[in-house]
Amino acid sequence: xxxxxxxxxxxxxxxxxxxxxxxxxxxxxxxxxxGLEFIGGIEIKIYSKKNIDINFIKNSFVKYDGIKIRSYGSxxxxxxxxxxxxSIKILDEFKNEINSLNNINNMELKILTMEYIGAEINDDIxxxxxxxxxxxxxxxxxxxxxxxxxxxxxxxxxxxxxxxxIILCIISYFKIELxxxxxxxxxxLFGYSVNDTVVIFDRIRENLNLKNNNDITSxxxxxxxxxxxxxxxxxxxxxLVVIILFIFNTxxxxxxxxLNLGIIIGTYSxxxxxxxxxxxxxxxxxxxxxxxxxPDS
Amino acid sequence: MIxxxxxxxIIIVIFFLSLFYSLPNLLGENPVVIINKIDxxxxxxxxxxxxSIKNKKNTKIFNENNILFEFxxxxxxxxxxxxxxxxxxxDTKLYLxxxxxxxxxxxxxxxxxxxxxxxxxxxGVSFLIKIDINSVKKNNIKLQFNFIKNYLKKxxxxxxxxxxxxxxxxxxxxxxxxxxxxxxNLIKNKFNNLICIEDSDNILSIKLNKDEKKNLKKNLxxxxxxxxxNRINELGIxxxxxxxxxxxxxxxxxxxxxxxxxxxSILGKTATLKFMFLDTENKINKYLDNNKNYGSxxxxxxxxxxxxxxxxxxxxxxSIIYATSGFESNLNKPCINIKIDKYSAKKFEKIxxxxxxxxxxxxxxxxxxxxxxxxxKEHIISIATIMNVxxxxxxxxxxxxxxxxxLALLLRSGSLPSNISILEEKVIGPTLGKTNILNGFKSFLIxxxxxxxxxxxxxxxxxxxxxxxxxxxxxxxxxxMSILGATLTLPGIAGIVLTIGMSIDANILIFERIKxxxxxxxxxxxxxxKGFNNAISSIIDAxxxxxxxxxxxxxxxxxxxxxxxxxxxxxIITSIYTSIFVTKNLLFLxxxx
Numbered sequence: 001x002x003x004x005x006x007x008x009x010x011x012x013x014x015x016x017x018x019x020x021x022x023x024x025x026x027x028x029x030x031x032x033x034x035g036l037e038f039i040g041g042i043e044i045k046i047y048s049k050k051n052i053d054i055n056f057i058k059n060s061f062v063k064y065d066g067i068k069i070r071s072y073g074s075x076x077x078x079x080x081x082x083x084x085x086x087s088i089k090i091l092d093e094f095k096n097e098i099n100s101l102n103n104i105n106n107m108e109l110k111i112l113t114m115e116y117i118g119a120e121i122n123d124d125i126x127x128x129x130x131x132x133x134x135x136x137x138x139x140x141x142x143x144x145x146x147x148x149x150x151x152x153x154x155x156x157x158x159x160x161x162x163x164x165x166i167i168l169c170i171i172s173y174f175k176i177e178l179x180x181x182x183x184x185x186x187x188x189l190f191g192y193s194v195n196d197t198v199v200i201f202d203r204i205r206e207n208l209n210l211k212n213n214n215d216i217t218s219x220x221x222x223x224x225x226x227x228x229x230x231x232x233x234x235x236x237x238x239x240l241v242v243i244i245l246f247i248f249n250t251x252x253x254x255x256x257x258x259l260n261l262g263i264i265i266g267t268y269s270x271x272x273x274x275x276x277x278x279x280x281x282x283x284x285x286x287x288x289x290x291x292x293x294x295p296d297s
Numbered sequence: 298m299i300x301x302x303x304x305x306x307i308i309i310v311i312f313f314l315s316l317f318y319s320l321p322n323l324l325g326e327n328p329v330v331i332i333n334k335i336d337x338x339x340x341x342x343x344x345x346x347x348x349s350i351k352n353k354k355n356t357k358i359f360n361e362n363n364i365l366f367e368f369x370x371x372x373x374x375x376x377x378x379x380x381x382x383x384x385x386x387x388d389t390k391l392y393l394x395x396x397x398x399x400x401x402x403x404x405x406x407x408x409x410x411x412x413x414x415x416x417x418x419x420x421g422v423s424f425l426i427k428i429d430i431n432s433v434k435k436n437n438i439k440l441q442f443n444f445i446k447n448y449l450k451k452x453x454x455x456x457x458x459x460x461x462x463x464x465x466x467x468x469x470x471x472x473x474x475x476x477x478x479x480x481x482n483l484i485k486n487k488f489n490n491l492i493c494i495e496d497s498d499n500i501l502s503i504k505l506n507k508d509e510k511k512n513l514k515k516n517l518x519x520x521x522x523x524x525x526x527n528r529i530n531e532l533g534i535x536x537x538x539x540x541x542x543x544x545x546x547x548x549x550x551x552x553x554x555x556x557x558x559x560x561x562s563i564l565g566k567t568a569t570l571k572f573m574f575l576d577t578e579n580k581i582n583k584y585l586d587n588n589k590n591y592g593s594x595x596x597x598x599x600x601x602x603x604x605x606x607x608x609x610x611x612x613x614x615x616s617i618i619y620a621t622s623g624f625e626s627n628l629n630k631p632c633i634n635i636k637i638d639k640y641s642a643k644k645f646e647k648i649x650x651x652x653x654x655x656x657x658x659x660x661x662x663x664x665x666x667x668x669x670x671x672x673x674k675e676h677i678i679s680i681a682t683i684m685n686v687x688x689x690x691x692x693x694x695x696x697x698x699x700x701x702x703x704l705a706l707l708l709r710s711g712s713l714p715s716n717i718s719i720l721e722e723k724v725i726g727p728t729l730g731k732t733n734i735l736n737g738f739k740s741f742l743i744x745x746x747x748x749x750x751x752x753x754x755x756x757x758x759x760x761x762x763x764x765x766x767x768x769x770x771x772x773x774x775x776x777x778m779s780i781l782g783a784t785l786t787l788p789g790i791a792g793i794v795l796t797i798g799m800s801i802d803a804n805i806l807i808f809e810r811i812k813x814x815x816x817x818x819x820x821x822x823x824x825x826x827k828g829f830n831n832a833i834s835s836i837i838d839a840x841x842x843x844x845x846x847x848x849x850x851x852x853x854x855x856x857x858x859x860x861x862x863x864x865x866x867x868x869i870i871t872s873i874y875t876s877i878f879v880t881k882n883l884l885f886l887x888x889x890x
Contacts, residue, residue, distance in 0.1 A: 115724075
């Protein structure tokens with residue numbers, strides 16, 4: 001098998017660049033639908049053996065400002081949510097409200113989970129999240145520099161950012177709630193994205209040492225071709241298990257959805273984006289050196 | 298060849314060990330209610346207890362001092378707990394717990410136990426509690442402030458002002474700047490925890506030094522942690538988790554329980570006692586009329602009778618190291634037996650010796666929070682004349698049985714060093730937990746077999762190797778988690794499933810390399826060795842980068858998500874072993890067929 005990936009690379013990188021710009025635009029416009037952990041509030045999940053009339057519930061809770069009620073997984077489970085509310089008392093009020101619905105209207109509602117998150121905690125979690133994100137990117141960068149070199153490291157990190165920005169755009173565009181669980185999916189994608197790329201890098205380095213061929217494009221092409229089978233099979237195996245998570249666990253719906261999208265994007269970027277930047281950055285260096293040498297000669 | 302033989306032995310031993318340590322997870326634990334100190338009961342009473350919860354499906358086990366009722370569901374356990382609570386005498390200790398099922402006991406002996414389930418799988422309550430560090434700092438500086446002020450007055454050093462500014466620094470401006478050295482010396486000699494700086498305009502600024510601030514914080518958190526876990530234990534809940542999160546927060550996880558009102562009220566209570574002298578010199582009416590400060594303050598008892606008490610506190614609740622409720626020997630009234638620490642005992646002895654015959658009041662003080670604002674309520678529980686010298690052990694009366702019991706519990710578990718507020722409260726019902734376990738288990742099994750089928754389709758007989766190494770990987774993960782006592786949560790299960798999908802990557806890398814080599818090479822041995830060796834570097838790179846992420850996530854996460862970080866990181870470590878060691882040795886076995 002010998003596919004000329006590099007032929008596509010230039011076009012796809014241009015395409016990705018535009019995609020990133022659009023993504024950033026969408027993110028800045030739409031912002032994120034932040035989860036309770038980040039802004040505080042109350043969430044209650046209720047369940048009934050029979051289908052719940054969502055409009056009836058909505059009417060009973062209409063007096064609470066900013067309450068959102070939607071079904072979760074099926075008609076039998078509902079989520080009631082108020083964001084930005086700092087009163088733990090509402091939790092008790094909700095409990096009473098649900099009890100009275102049960103007593104007066106025979107609704108047979110059961111509280112599955114109740115959650116109150118005060119506003120004070122947010123700063124801490126946001127700070128910790130940002131710290132953890134920076135820490136992991138820096139550690140990853142250092143690891144790549146130590147194991148490869150600066151150009152490989154930069155290329156790896158560029159493709160990492162590429163993946164994350166597109167994923168964040170999807171989250172922002174479809175107003176998927178960005179909570180701690182989703183954030184950990186994004187973290188897993190950090191890992192996956194570099195994991196996928198690093199194997200290709202490994203092969204490029206191996207081929208660079210093996211062959212005296214200075215043509216980086218042909219080395220990248222060769223390496224991509226020989227790792228292609230692995231790249232596809234590993235992505236496939238991971239996608240398979242995440243699909244199973246997606247099917248069976250309602251609580252992991254968005255978590256696995258985002259993971260799967262991220263794996264697909266990560267596979268694409270490790271083939272086309274990260275390798276292109278190795279070529280691009282090495283060329284830049286070569287050109288610079290040529291410029292330096294030319295006045296003397 | 299000899300070394301290979303040893304390798305197989307190691308692999309087989311590790312396999313059986315991990316199998317053995319994973320097995321308890323299949324057998325599981327049953328919810329139980331434990332009644333302590335059963336030998337105090339008569340046979341009739343025992344039978345009554347057993348009858349009262351007959352209809353809830355249970356089995357009973359008698360130990361030397363306990364009866365243990367085992368239930369098949371948490372709902373039954375909880376119902377029985379409530380029934381028992383109503384029919385048993387007040388001072389009986391009831392515990393909710395999980396107990397290993399019969400088969401498990403053999404495993405229990407060698408330390409093999411099932412994984413802990415997180416609240417999202419098991420149901421229960423969790424609180425995130427914030428400690429009020431600032432108020433403790435403020436109180437501390439207030440004490441120093443009073444001392445310094447008294448010192449200045451005593452030595453008749455004149456000052457323009459002495460105050461505490463909004464940053465909790467003591468600011469002093471002396472009339473005569475030359476006397477500043479008094480303060481410097483005082484701080485140097487008496488307070489090694491304070492530092493004093495002279496500002497440009499001759500204002501002295503005194504604050505806690507860095508070490509003191511750090512110590513204060515550290516002690517505060519340690520004390521709060523221990524008080525909270527004491528209280529939970531005293532409430533009869535075992536298997537709870539209390540640990541620090543972040544700088545000033547504490548997580549309390551109480552599994553199994555849904556009705557949390559009583560637990561919640563006890564957890565955050567800052568009830569304590571203080572001992573004060575009755576002011577016999579000033580009349581209450583006068584105090585009320587003039588509203589003048591005589592160094593005394595008005596207090597009420599439960600019947601709304603008012604008394605004037607001297608403001609100085611003779612003994613405060615902080616000095617109490619142990620308390621039990623009981624009955625006083627003379628009048629058979631409910632009482633609390635109190636033991637105070639040595640240092641306070643000496644002081645208390647001196648004071649009471651000097652003041653025999655003088656009436657002393659015992660004041661109950663409680664802080665409570667409404668809408669994040671702290672309120673205090675105080676009332677007198679008894680007034681008694683000091684009859685003889687009191688030292689480290691004494692009794693107080695004036696409360697009814699339940700009040701004595703609750704207060705003794707609070708005093709015994711220690712008073713909270715600061716007010717706490719609940720930042721987060723989660724209640725997860727047991728039904729949801731059950732669905733989550735079932736779905737999690739399903740997705741685990743199915744993904745395992747799908748990956749095995751996938752590998753068999755892709756690599757034929759090499760797929761068998763993948764099956765074995767994947768099985769070992771999963772068993773190792775589960776046994777490690779069981780041994781380490783890590784908590785399994787729903788995201789944690791997701792981490793295991795994800796590991797199944799991702800760890801197979803190592804096998805794919807090796808097999809692909811072998812495929813490549815087999816084109817160039819005709820010697821099978823060489824093909825296998827070369828293929829494997831070429832893949833190692835990539836395997837390590839790929840795994841270590843993911844490990845970096847797993848560990849970073851570990852820092853951020855709390856609650857269920859921590860489970861994801863744990864399983865992800867652990868899965869990487871075990872998969873490095875299975876992919877490098879197990880797969881390598883199995884490759885040479887396959888070669889023979």
